Amino acid sequence: MTGNVFVWLNDPLNWTGxxxxxxxxxxxxxxxxxxxxxxxxxxxxxxPLGLFIGHTGRATWLVSVANGLRALPTIGLxxxxxxxxxxxxxxxxxxxxxxxxxxxxxxLALPAILANTYAGVRNVEPxxxxxxxxxxxxxxxxxxxxxxxxxxxxxFSGVRSAxxxxxxxATIAAYVGLEGLGRFVYDGLASRDFAQxxxxxxxxxxxxxxxxxVLALVQRYSVSRGVTGRFSRRAVxxxxxxxxxxxxEAAEELSSP
Amino acid sequence: xxxxTGSAPWDLFGYFADHRAEVLRLLxxxxxxxxxxxxxxxxxxxxxxxxxRRYRWVYPPVxxxxxxxxxxxxxxxxxxxxxxxxxxILDPVNVxxxxxxxxxxxxxxxxxxxxxxxxxxxxxxxxAMGLTRFQRLRKVELPLAVPVIAAGLRVATVANVSLVAIxxxxxxxxxxxxxVTGFQLSVNGPYxxxxxxxxxxxxxxxxxxxxxxVLGTRLSTPWxxxxxxx
Numbered sequence: 197m198t199g200n201v202f203v204w205l206n207d208p209l210n211w212t213g214x215x216x217x218x219x220x221x222x223x224x225x226x227x228x229x230x231x232x233x234x235x236x237x238x239x240x241x242x243x244p245l246g247l248f249i250g251h252t253g254r255a256t257w258l259v260s261v262a263n264g265l266r267a268l269p270t271i272g273l274x275x276x277x278x279x280x281x282x283x284x285x286x287x288x289x290x291x292x293x294x295x296x297x298x299x300x301x302x303x304l305a306l307p308a309i310l311a312n313t314y315a316g317v318r319n320v321e322p323x324x325x326x327x328x329x330x331x332x333x334x335x336x337x338x339x340x341x342x343x344x345x346x347x348x349x350x351x352f353s354g355v356r357s358a359x360x361x362x363x364x365x366a367t368i369a370a371y372v373g374l375e376g377l378g379r380f381v382y383d384g385l386a387s388r389d390f391a392q393x394x395x396x397x398x399x400x401x402x403x404x405x406x407x408x409x410v411l412a413l414v415q416r417y418s419v420s421r422g423v424t425g426r427f428s429r430r431a432v433x434x435x436x437x438x439x440x441x442x443x444x445e446a447a448e449e450l451s452s453p
Numbered sequence: 454x455x456x457x458t459g460s461a462p463w464d465l466f467g468y469f470a471d472h473r474a475e476v477l478r479l480l481x482x483x484x485x486x487x488x489x490x491x492x493x494x495x496x497x498x499x500x501x502x503x504x505x506r507r508y509r510w511v512y513p514p515v516x517x518x519x520x521x522x523x524x525x526x527x528x529x530x531x532x533x534x535x536x537x538x539x540x541x542i543l544d545p546v547n548v549x550x551x552x553x554x555x556x557x558x559x560x561x562x563x564x565x566x567x568x569x570x571x572x573x574x575x576x577x578x579x580x581a582m583g584l585t586r587f588q589r590l591r592k593v594e595l596p597l598a599v600p601v602i603a604a605g606l607r608v609a610t611v612a613n614v615s616l617v618a619i620x621x622x623x624x625x626x627x628x629x630x631x632x633v634t635g636f637q638l639s640v641n642g643p644y645x646x647x648x649x650x651x652x653x654x655x656x657x658x659x660x661x662x663x664x665x666x667v668l669g670t671r672l673s674t675p676w677x678x679x680x681x682x683x
Contacts (some may be wrong), residue, residue: 201536203545205466211558235619235668241571266608266612266659267611267613267614267615267616267656267659267660268652268655268656269614269615269618269651269656270619271615271618271619271621271622271632271653272618272629272631272632272651272652272655275632275633275635275636275648276546276632276635276648276649276652278636279635279636279639279643279644279645279648283456283642290556312462313637317482339673342495360524360526363526364526364527364528364529367526367528367529368528368619368622369641371636372636378528379591381528381529381532382622385623385624389493392544394532394533394536396529397528397529397530397532397533398529398533400526400528400529401524401525401526401529401530401533404524404529405521405524405525406524407526425554435520436518436520436523436524437523437559437562437645440559440608440612441559441563441604441605441608443608444604444607444608445604448604450495
């Protein structure tokens with residue numbers, strides 16, 4: 197069976213696609229497109245909100261709510277929103293699948309970005325913050341020049357965690373009919389074409405690994421070396437796993453008096 | 454599968470009454486598929502985490518390999534394991550193995566970091582009292598790392614309950630099947646009961662398991678209550 201997967205992945209027609217089926221290249225593009233939409237929307241909402249909550253200490257209940265969302269089963273939410281929203285949308289391409297999927301994807305990505313940005317700002321050493329104020333920095337300068345750079349490792353681990361969850365869930369969205377790499381998985385499963393199914397799975401795994409690697413590189417070159425090297429040894433290896441624990445810890449800290 | 458009850462979200466009780474045996478069977482499978490990987494994962498992560506704490510050179514490869522595994526989306530892993538291990542495609546065993554892999558990936562790091570966070574003077578005191586390395590691990594280091602490990606366990610357990618449901622879309626019986634049923638019955642307008650019932654049961658299961666871990670942590674670390682009361 198392993199052999200068949202390679203045959204499937206090696207067939208140029210599978211990459212370019214035919215008149216009847218979209219190719220791998222198109223589906224990778226679609227998958228990335230869905231991912232980018234979800235990440236941009238949740239970043240635009242979650243990042244400033246996380247900075248605000250972390251900096252001011254106000255509206256912290258939002259972090260607890262975001263953490264509570266984790267208990268919701270994604271596939272259930274996806275199907276629920278799909279059957280709810282799809283009758284309201286008519287015609288026009290894949291909007292019927294895209295709109296409910298993006299809502300679920302944003303609901304997944306938002307808590308990761310919000311909670312980690314919040315925790316990143318909150319975890320800045322009080323002494324560092326005080327030193328900045330003592331130097332005569334204004335409130336705004338403290339936020340942008342001290343708290344934000346120090347929060348960057350956690351912000352990034354939140355974004356990486358969000359990206360992985362979004363890529364994984366966009367795959368499942370093919371079950372309700374969305375395009376993307378999940379198409380190969382579910383089409384292969386439905387037609388008992390196991391080479392196509394496993395090939396799709398390989399591509400999804402590869403896409404997730406590549407996206408995580410790219411984000412790790414961006415993180416490496418955009419986070420101040422002063423932050424990763426000297427102040428926080430934990431941050432050196434920060435990855436998406438850390439983000440999930442940070443979310444829980446941030447919510448825990450808020451709920452205990 | 455279609456029943457006499459209505460199709461509104463609040464008809465989930467009627468749906469449950471009509472399909473009681475079936476729903477309970479799915480719930481039971483779901484419990485097994487979510488809990489077993491956590492138990493197996495914990496059993497594997499403690500020695501692995503200890504080794505990567507004890508021998509410095511073990512830590513980087515363990516963290517990066519498990520990090521890679523953690524990156525792979527669950528659906529892909531469910532379907533690739535049969536190719537790698539030679540199991541049957543729709544065997545629930547794939548789900549158990551895949552989720553064990555995720556649990557280990559998450560917990561290994563947590564255990565290693567939790568053990569590393571035990572204060573140096575505490576371990577030194579234990580050594581001075583004549584504890585062997587193993588006794589020190591069992592009686593001092595692991596108990597002190599329990600709160601940290603429990604945080605990882607809670608994340609892994611809650612995530613597992615959600616991930617197990619995904620396996621429903623490839624035909625493995627658990628609560629995810631309720632979503633599939635609801636989806637298939639929604640061709641002529643939404644049919645909510647099984648979908649809402651599935652979500653409610655998944656959330657309830659996640660909350661119950663989470664509460665059990667919190668309770669277990671509290672019982673196994675009595676000194677924290679004493680500290681908190683002070």
